[in-house]
Amino acid sequence: MEKKTLEGLTGEQVSFQLILHSGNARNKLLQSLKQFREGQEKEAFDFMKEAEDDLRNAHDIHFQMVQQEAKGETTPFSLLLMHAEDHFMSTLTIKELVGELLPIFQSLKQ
DSSP: OOOOOOTTOOHHHHHHHHHHHHHHHHHHHHHHHHHHHTTOHHHHHHHHHHHHHHHHHHHHHHHHHHHHHHTTOOOOOOHHHHHHHHHHHHHHHHHHHHHHHHHHHHHHHO
16 A cells, blocks of 8 residues: 655645545445445455555544654644544544454344
8 A cells, every 4th residue: 555645735635635534434444334334344354454445544643743743844724624633533532443343243133
């Protein structure tokens, strides 16, 4: 998987990249629950793995932003950036919950 870089991107573009990758992950996490509910366990765990890949991209973007800030290259604050960060953090929470729920659901089925 190719690592995303922020070079040459505007603040808005960076925010949209963060929203894109965390949004893709969120959709896949929710799809994972749906697949499991429909009895398709393998597909559910496949969606979880795909979501982790999307979250890795989002995390790379977020981490680069933190590194830039640590170097003194501040990112202009905007409502869009705040939304992107909120989107990313809530998707991380959803990932943790789905990651805990699927094994519980799996053990209840047995």
